[in-house]
Amino acid sequence: MSRNYAGLSRERIIIEALHIIAGRGLGGLSMRRLGDALDVEAMAIYHHFPRGKEQLFNAIAAYVTTARVVSGLTEGQGPPEEEPGSEEAPAEAAEADDRPWDERLTTWAEAYRARLLTYSGALSLLMHRAPHTLGEEDTRALLHTAFTEAGLAGTDVPRACDALHSYCLGSVAHQVRHRGQEDSPEEAEALARFRFGLRALLGGLSG
Amino acid sequence: MSRNYAGLSRERIIIEALHIIAGRGLGGLSMRRLGDALDVEAMAIYHHFPRGKEQLFNAIAAYVTTARVVSGLTEGQGPPEEEPGSEEAPAEAAEADDRPWDERLTTWAEAYRARLLTYSGALSLLMHRAPHTLGEEDTRALLHTAFTEAGLAGTDVPRACDALHSYCLGSVAHQVRHRGQEDSPEEAEALARFRFGLRALLGGLSG
DNA sequence: ACCTGAACACCGTTCAAGT
DNA sequence: ACCTGAACACCGTTCAAGT
Numbered sequence: 001m002s003r004n005y006a007g008l009s010r011e012r013i014i015i016e017a018l019h020i021i022a023g024r025g026l027g028g029l030s031m032r033r034l035g036d037a038l039d040v041e042a043m044a045i046y047h048h049f050p051r052g053k054e055q056l057f058n059a060i061a062a063y064v065t066t067a068r069v070v071s072g073l074t075e076g077q078g079p080p081e082e083e084p085g086s087e088e089a090p091a092e093a094a095e096a097d098d099r100p101w102d103e104r105l106t107t108w109a110e111a112y113r114a115r116l117l118t119y120s121g122a123l124s125l126l127m128h129r130a131p132h133t134l135g136e137e138d139t140r141a142l143l144h145t146a147f148t149e150a151g152l153a154g155t156d157v158p159r160a161c162d163a164l165h166s167y168c169l170g171s172v173a174h175q176v177r178h179r180g181q182e183d184s185p186e187e188a189e190a191l192a193r194f195r196f197g198l199r200a201l202l203g204g205l206s207g
Numbered sequence: 208m209s210r211n212y213a214g215l216s217r218e219r220i221i222i223e224a225l226h227i228i229a230g231r232g233l234g235g236l237s238m239r240r241l242g243d244a245l246d247v248e249a250m251a252i253y254h255h256f257p258r259g260k261e262q263l264f265n266a267i268a269a270y271v272t273t274a275r276v277v278s279g280l281t282e283g284q285g286p287p288e289e290e291p292g293s294e295e296a297p298a299e300a301a302e303a304d305d306r307p308w309d310e311r312l313t314t315w316a317e318a319y320r321a322r323l324l325t326y327s328g329a330l331s332l333l334m335h336r337a338p339h340t341l342g343e344e345d346t347r348a349l350l351h352t353a354f355t356e357a358g359l360a361g362t363d364v365p366r367a368c369d370a371l372h373s374y375c376l377g378s379v380a381h382q383v384r385h386r387g388q389e390d391s392p393e394e395a396e397a398l399a400r401f402r403f404g405l406r407a408l409l410g411g412l413s414g
Numbered sequence: 415a416c417c418t419g420a421a422c423a424c425c426g427t428t429c430a431a432g433t
Numbered sequence: 434a435c436c437t438g439a440a441c442a443c444c445g446t447t448c449a450a451g452t
Contacts, residue, residue, distance in 0.1 A: 004435090004436060004437080005435075005436085006435085006436080008435080008436085025335075030424080030425060030426080031425080031426060031427085032424080032425070032426090040436075040437095041436065041437055041438075042425095042426085042427095043427085043428090043436075043437070043438080044435075044436050044437075046426095046427075046428090047434080047435055047436070048435095052426070052427065053426065053427090123334055124331030124334045124335070126380075126384065127330050127331045127334065127380055127383060127384060128232075128331070128383060128384065129384065130384045130385045130388060156403070158400075159399070159400045159403040159404065160403075160404075160407075162378075162381060162400045162404065163374075163378075163400070163403065163404025163407060163408070165377070165381055166374060166377035166378040166380070166381040166404060167370075167373060167374050167377055167404070167408075168377065169377040169380050169381055169384075170372075170373035170374055170375065170376040170377020170378065170380060170381075171369075171370075171373040171377065173333075173334055173373070173376050173377060173380060174369060174372055174373040174376055174377075176334060176335065177333065177334060177335065177336065177337045177376075178337045181337060192366070193365075193366045193369045193370070196363070196366040196367075196370065197366065197367075197369065197370025197373060197374070197408070197412075199411070200367075200370060200408060200411030200412045200414075201370070201374075201404070201407060201408050201411055202411070203410075203411040203414060204406070204407030204408055204409070204410040204411030204412075204414070205404075205407040205411075207407070207410060207411070207414070211416090211417060211418080212416075212417085213416085213417080215416080215417085237443080237444060237445080238444080238445060238446085239443080239444070239445090247417075247418095248417065248418055248419075249444095249445085249446095250417075250418070250419080250446085250447090251416075251417050251418075253445095253446075253447090254415080254416055254417070255416095259445070259446065260445065260446090
């Protein structure tokens with residue numbers, strides 16, 4: 001039929017997919033429905049994600065976990081990692097944060113939580129996918145230096161990083177899990193609970 | 208064709224489903240495949256789970272989260288909750304635990320972690336389902352009294368419970384997420400990391 | 415009550431074809 | 434390079450029918 005230069009891109013596809021997920025849940029995302037939303041035949045998506053839905057899922061997971069995402073510039077240098085999802089912006093100079101370690105960690109944790117909450121429909125995608133993005137590398141460095149500053153050393157550092165990651169991920173999972181239940185807390189109280197546990201964890205880690 | 212008194216039951220179906228999930232992942236579980244594994248036409252499952260796959264998923268989630276599960280005795284009294292998944296055994300007298308609160312919590316947390324790890328293939332099912340089982344009620348009581356004993360009061364108690372739940376769930380999710388990755392820890396080190404964070408969290412909560 | 419078998423609408427994916 | 438359209442194997446679910 002009529003040709004369709006839809007101007008498809010990996011990022012457009014991912015974003016549209018996230019909209020569908022937000023509206024109808026992860027189970028409501030089908031290639032055909034995604035095609036419809038993009039005004040394209042479902043099969044057009046395979047040109048951008050040749051390995052199909054699994055690859056799309058990986059890209060969504062990477063998109064969700066990586067903070068700095070920017071429109072599809074730097075195309076065509078061959079992917080340095082498996083599924084970067086989309087290209088990442090340069091580290092915008094990271095303007096050295098001179099606040100105490102616990103404030104830096106708290107800021108990071110609350111931002112990470114907010115991000116997971118925003119894409120909570122895709123949360124179960126993260127359960128079996130740990131994308132290897134540049135953002136993850138930055139996070140690793142941030143947490144590492146903060147915990148070192150807190151007085152940790154040796155194997156305690158990666159263990160503390162793990163604990164913090166686990167707490168954030170679990171906290172959002174736990175909140176989503178009980179959402180819409182009888183006595184489930186409002187977002188304000190949910191945030192308060194998150195902070196309560198976070199303070200305890202950070203205190204216990206540095207003690 | 209030949210009649211088939213397969214002796215199907217909700218529990219048999221759930222257990223077979225868990226086997227398939229363990230072997231081929233959650234996406235590999237289809238009603239038809241489940242029927243094959245049970246030597247039955249797929250449609251026979253709908254007699255035991257009239258609301259289909261969604262109801263089966265709820266039942267699996269309940270089965271996974273509830274410790275005390277026993278074969279399908281007490282049938283036919285009408286479900287007191289939405290999807291109990293299968294019947295639960297009586298509380299087996301709970302033989303009062305007189306150890307200090309932190310040891311009791313540690314024991315609970317490690318058992319909960321082990322259980323989630325056993326059914327890690329079904330982990331993403333728990334992400335959007337918080338079944339209302341008797342076992343959950345017991346847990347609530349256990350954690351509540353332990354944290355009260357630790358010196359917490361008022362809103363701090365449910366917040367501490369939330370934090371502990373979140374940490375356990377997130378810890379398993381985090382482990383499964385990185386499983387099979389280059390420098391992902393062995394199970395022994397994973398357990399050590401879990402304990403490290405758990406000790407920190409409990410210490411921070413009671414401090 | 416418990417299970418079968420055909421049917422329907424939908425799905426992911428392949429492949430040849432169009433521009 | 435980018436997208437279409439038909440095709441195939443598979444899926445969840447309904448419904449009438451068997452015992």
